[in-house]
Amino acid sequence: MTGDPAARPIARILVDSPLPQLDRLFDYEVPKEFAHLVAVGVRVRVPLRSAGRVLDGYVVELAEEEDPTRVLAEIEDVVSRAKVLPPRLHRLARAVADRAAGSAVDVLRLAMPRRMVRAEKTWLASDACDAPVVLGDERARAGEVLAAYPGLADALDASERVAVDAPPGVDDGLPAWTLLIAAAAAHTLAGGRSVVLAVPDHRDLDLVEERVARLVPRSAIVRIDAERPGPDRYAAYLRTLEPAPCVVIGNRSAVYAPVVDLGLTAIWDDGDSLYEEPLAPYAHARDVAVVRQSLDGGALMFGGHTRTSDVERYVAIGFVRDVPAARRLTARVVLGAPQDTPQTGRIPSAAFRAAREALEQGPVLVQVARPGYAPSLVCAECRSPARCTHCGGPLHAPARGATPVCAWCARSAAGWACRTCESTRVRLASSGSERTADELGRAFPGVRIIVADGAHPVREVPDEPALVVATRGAEPLAPRGYRMVLLLDGDRMLQAPELRVGENCLRWWSNAAALAAAGAPVHLVGVTGSVARALATGTHSAYAREQLAERRPLQMPPAVRVARVEGDAAVVEAALDRLRGEVDGLAADAVLGPVPADEQGRRRSRALVRFAYAQGPAVAGSLRAAVVQAAVANRSRKQPKGSGRSRPAPRTLSVRLDLVDPDL
Template sequence: MPLARGQRPVARVLIDSPLPQLDRLFDYAIPAELDAQAQPGVRVKAPLRTAGRVIEGFVIERGVESDVDRVLSELDAVVSPAPVLPERLYRLARKVADRAAGSASDVLRLAVPKRMVRAEKAWLAGERCAAPALTATASAHAEAVLAEYPGLGERIDAGARLALDAPPTLVTLGDDTVPAWALLLAAAAAHCLAAGRSAIIAVPDHRDLDLLHLALSSLVPADALVRHDAGQSGPGRYAGYLRTLEEAPCVVIGNRSAVYAPVSSPGLVALWDDGDPLFDEPLAPYVHARDAALVRQELDGCALVFAGHTRTSDVQRLVSIGWVEELAPARRTSPKIVLSPIREEERGARVPSAAFRAAREALEHGPVLVQVARPGFAPSLVCADCRAPARCPACGGPLHARSRGAVPVCGWCGRSAHAWACPKCQSVRVRLASSGSERTADELGRAFAGTRVIVSDGAHPVTEVDDRPALVVATRGAEPIARGGYRAIVLLDGERMLQSPDLRIGEACLRWWSNAAALAAPDAPVHLVGVNGPVARALASWTQPAYARQEVADRAPLHLPPAARVARLEGDAAAVDRALAALREAVPDLPAEAILGPVPAEADGVPRARALLRFDYGRGPRVTASLRASVVAEAVANRGRRTGGAGRRPAARNTLAVRVDIADPEL
């Protein structure tokens, strides 16, 4: 469109910088030689006068400047003409960042992979993908799977928000065995693809991703399947991202950042097992994949599915207020759970007689799974005389043993404690206080002489075992799939797992045990050893949603997540006080008991202050806007102090840090 006299084109650019004061759009004049290429979504280089350097960014939109006397810097260069940041992705990143009091550029750094020149040139020169077509057999199979959940297909088409109770069973696909949840989500994705819409499925780790990929390969054409995970090469990941920019629908599978995939016509965003801590983003602004998916569903109007063998209290809160609809299968199935208490006469034994007998009988027919809490041989040692924890003389870290009779080794610094002596009683003898996966395998190997023993943990990953008799000792989350399912499952160390000082440890244990129990063959016994109470009862009756409901009810009077949102402020004491004062002014109806602290804290030997803020979801936008404004104000003021007069001592780079939605708050 030609410009009128006295007008000039302007690019509004988002600078790629971690500095909070730069989290806004900057206007740049577009020189004539870059006018054709400087389109919305492209990468550019722009001068930053305050820093005296050129920095990369994205053109978000173009406009027209009528005030020709206004001084504007010009774009320095267009890095690539490929429009890799569509408006829909920027809108999502902006919304997610505002909700978490963070920067949009930090979100985009997670969503947009690093540029790979060769992959980008091949994409620009190649032809765009055509709309994929499912075979009649694949479509019929997908619809048959969805039919197990009455109305699921119609709800997905209508853009509903659903909490699915996944079937705790295994299914056979040719020569492979996959969990039923993988086939269910694959069928939902195929249903969307057949309707001409894209689907995004996020799973916690590479093991789940491989299973989902296997299930999808039987339903979806290969050219319509985009895998997005950190294990890919840089060019492969970038090429997959470029494929999601095309108009042709596709199915995107990946880990937590997959929820940002910029597909053009999203019909479904699904998360499997959203309680897994791998969905927590460790980088600023620390947005959980579940929260990003909720924001995306609100913006795009697509269906949203939370599926799992258990239900998190976060999803249950949404169900309780009617924001998410729960959907169960027409035929309810559950594993055969047996609570195996350790009787008085069996004190000292890790495996009670009932579970031991069940394992021995099951080994006549196939593999048996034994779940333990920790990897290694002896994860912790104590003094053999006074039972005090054995600590490293150098750093104070916990000592562990790599094998029976081996020299203790520190779990923090890795030093060997050759001449260790107890600081309390001066004893030089240590005792194995716990059993890891390797020690358990050693003990069970002697108890079941002649039986094949397989260890699966972080150091010895195993993804699948055959249907021959074997004892599979696995840490939680590392259980391999057994062809045809395990003939028995024994869940050890449950009481020790529940003793972890974690607000959500009950939820976590129920999730670990439920996911393991779902690997059992039909009618195979699952023995939970030495545990009773609400978590054990929920597992035995397979009523995980009821446990989640009780958790939400118990936390509501205490204003603990997810009944309320929690933010943490940390920094200089004066900066924290200023932020809290600004918050009280911006949100005058905030209850006095919402603020906990400030209390003294210390980071790298520097005195700091820390405060917690509990607020309801209705006040969320005002609270996060105020906190973000305080972070920006402190950053600007701090920059002024650091660039002050000669002889002035430089101030710390960050005088105030804010993190919103703390799952397990500690003051």
């Protein structure tokens, strides 16, 4: 502020608009009647002359305009005096948007729940929260857990970036890995700093919340969950704005929580696909956490039963420090060939005998690839895939002896005939969770069978003999651990046409094996090679390094960054030409494509751009400028009202950076 009496107070506003050309701050004059209400972070409504309408926005900065000749529009209204956008959150949103070639307001839509007036009024009328206190016994317990990882507590205090291999097994009725995460949170909160814990899904969220509540006061825990009602979500967000430190537990959006004095950001199992944001600007939670740590400080911890190639790249370049456990616990893994005797079917005889013995002591977990009875069918004669005669979708069997049903249009395929050989008989090409349960029920008569998948969610099973058939990621918790874990369909899982199929399979198998009791065997059926050896020997980090080394000469992520450019063919070509001219050092083979992607008669195309991490800011800036240019061109191409001409179709351009699994 200059103190010049002729200067006018102004506010720099970020307007809430999806138009990329509006992704900047606009200056508005502050009317005298709103001078006492306008503050950094409040919601306002402002006119937009170019659009001829009033938009919502956020006050990002306050300043003074000294030029008396400059004409500025005035703020039309102040929505609320609640300061919901602190500078630290806007700074993070701007940095994430710039890295991902997106808009800051799109990032804020992911970070801030929808406004709920009643919850906001209650928060404004309430007193400030008191600083939570972690009791001595809980602090001692947290210290004991962290002591199993030499140097981890010091790394947290020094705000370092670390990668930790979590312990397998079950501890006090909960997975042992939750104790490690909770201990790190309690240690940080006891030091007077806030914590953000991100987990993949709601089941993990429940487990972590229950464990953390045993070490820190319940009042200090803030749960950010998209499945909760709107008022609860907004109230939780408002709590993160309080000056008192807290522990935020949530899914991928939790990494944006604007807590005060961030001391630790921990991401559990960062290889899970649920961390991939499906909305623009598509920033992965792992990347957001790295950006935030560089801005706000605090420690950054990656934990899991396995190691992704992304985190291993960080370790290789010295960006993240590997903190090994003082004593590495690995599962007793047995590798077996499938169907070595006709009597055991899909289960090798050794695993069959081990399952019988384990059932005398408690539950046995059987992991399968897919839910349902028979997820896919083939012709019994020529083995051609069975397809629906109406839409061409794949047929599946919902139950034993049932008429095949199309997975796309849900029509029954009564009277089906193969288009190749005209046979009318089908056979089961794969076994889902329900068919596996049916087979095991006949093989183990008198044993209770429990199915756990998306259609039959089961959180926990009793500690008594039972065969638990679960799809990957849906395995229930056994309070004292499973007496045996049987991993089926491994060869089928590895056949998925994905870049990270080996990493994903190792993660699925390791997470299931971690549910076994101490000393319980883990049988992996029908899989050999490096991924099986990594599971059997516990060398997950070495496998991640191997994957990273294989991708470097192929220029595939995470060895390099990959962007996808998609839209009208002419606009894509213009964007690629601009990119080649503006980014120095871009390799000659950096661009793959463009390839046709015709849609409803429109000539569209898409391309992949591979580039080094050091080129990231230049590539993101060039592609973002191309998106803005296309949007501005669309606006200028609109015909004026009353011209009698039809409005031309918009020439779109979309950009997505950091593809996890590129597919051209």
